[in-house]
Amino acid sequence: MAGEPQADCLFCKIVAGIIPATVVQETETTFAFRDINPQAPMHVLVIPRVHYPDAGSLAAAEPTIAADVLSVAAQIAADEKVDDYGYRIVFNTGTGAGQTVFHAHAHVLGGRGLEWPPG
Numbered sequence: 001m002a003g004e005p006q007a008d009c010l011f012c013k014i015v016a017g018i019i020p021a022t023v024v025q026e027t028e029t030t031f032a033f034r035d036i037n038p039q040a041p042m043h044v045l046v047i048p049r050v051h052y053p054d055a056g057s058l059a060a061a062e063p064t065i066a067a068d069v070l071s072v073a074a075q076i077a078a079d080e081k082v083d084d085y086g087y088r089i090v091f092n093t094g095t096g097a098g099q100t101v102f103h104a105h106a107h108v109l110g111g112r113g114l115e116w117p118p119g
């Protein structure tokens with residue numbers, strides 16, 4: 001069924017506690033943890049508990065949960081005090097854009113200057 005945990009999904013295993021993570025915040029619908037290979041001084045991943053392969057398919061099926069992911073991302077940026085300077089929320093979608101884990105996730109990056117356009 002759509003949104004059900006996938007046995008071969010790394011992030012479903014993190015949500016289930018099968019694979020450990022440095023948890024930043026949990027809500028009823030979302031789970032946030034530090035990226036294992038940080039690309040900025042503050043690099044947190046915010047994921048929905050439900051499994052959808054990318055942000056677009058999550059938003060199409062569960063718009064309220066997609067909004068929760070965005071709200072939590074902004075809340076974490078404020079909690080981690082990177083919001084005054086500026087931060088970035090990124091949803092890599094597809095292998096050509098650098099997506100490697102096919103469970104929707106927001107990267108929240110901050111704590112340094114972020115170039116535009118991105119590479």
Ligand code: AMP
Pocket residue numbers: 010019021033034035036037038045091092098099100101102
């Ligand atoms: P993406 O390349 O956009 O699919 O992002 C996947 C992210 O997951 C990468 O930034 C990885 O560093 C991160 N990642 C992979 N495995 C883990 C893990 N076990 N714990 C935390 N972050 C991870």
Ligand code: ZN
Pocket residue numbers: 005006009010011012013050051052102103
């Ligand atoms: Zn998953």
